[in-house]
Amino acid sequence: MTSEDPTRSVLTRRRVLAGAATAVAIGAGAGIGGTELSTHLSGGAGATSAGESLAPPDVDLMQEHGVLKRVLLIYQTSLSGLQAGSGPLESRFVSAIHNGALIIHDFIEAFHEALEEGYVFPALRDAGQLVSTVDTLLLQHARGRERTQVILANATQTAMADPVIRNQVSDAVDSFVRMYQPHEAREDTVVFPAFRALLGARRLEELAATFGHLQQEQLGSNAFADAVNQVAAIEQSLGIYELTQFTPPAVVP
């Protein structure tokens, strides 16, 4: 484990965390104990413990995008692994896709995107800003959810033994990744800053509290930490958790 890894287990929540048991199992199999998140993140992404300083809503949403980004990497890695294999399906790739989709379904689609749909997009629309972009983002939410349904229904070892199903899952994962990379990048760099600029300091604080309350009601106060821990466990199972492996060698002059 790296020095930033905590020892505190927070994999306790509800259906996002229904994948938790699986994630823990994956993590245990990978020899990590299943958690990575340090307490400095527990105040982020909507946590509402008394006395905590809440992240502004746009920052909150960007932190949640970090979870999405990590699932996209899980998807890409798993897809590459499946496509590279010529023999039987490697179960770790199938499991990683399925467990990643559970996080997308419960944390991103049912929570994070709902906040965008209920607060961010309407505010921009009412202000006459980024209207066409918002329509595109909404349509992409719908298309993404359709793909997640396909992935959750079919990303199993048994179903994917059928080449037709395997192709369906691969197409769904591939198109999901391709769509969400520019989707979240546009939101982070254009949509959320525009949204923030529409709100005064007081409304930002109010909205931060609202986001925190909704998260606590729906997913529990540790939902963000839970999601991060699940993602970390899946990354471990795929051997992509250690950040150092992504550092390229020095350029030789």
Place this chain on the structure above:
Amino acid sequence: MSPHKPKRWKRSGWIALATMTIAGCGATHSRPLIISTTVSLRVADFPQLHTQALVDGQGYALYMFAPDQRRAVTCTNTCPLTWPPLTIPTGQRPATGPGVEGNLIGTDALTDGERVVTYNGWPLYTYTADVQPGTASGQAIDLNGGLWYLLAPDGNPITAPGGLASTSPRTA
């Protein structure tokens, strides 16, 4: 609880937006509420699903939520941000178009004097991600704790697969 009110698109005909709390559900957060001058139901074709289904006055698909079990709104917390219920002021009834069975229309109390329109006992919702009338992107989606289906004019859920699955009978 939140002074900041979530809002919904101002589709043609909608004139006001407010917030409310679902009665009896214990929720304390604001959620979107649509008030219109005339709430109406009609029937529209959904060629991609080979069916007709209920839509609102602007042609947006109306859905039922299976966990409601024809009893009450159970879409709470962030759910109504994605699936805003079709609401109507107390004392009003929706206008209806051809094919809509008037005897199946009802309302259920929410709070603040507002009511959700029901059809055959099912509370009705729109889907925020349906950006155009005539689309049904939410058909047969399992989201926010249950399945979402269009409603046939006879009041029964249309359970045909939607989205990618509608062109792929091998997927759920």
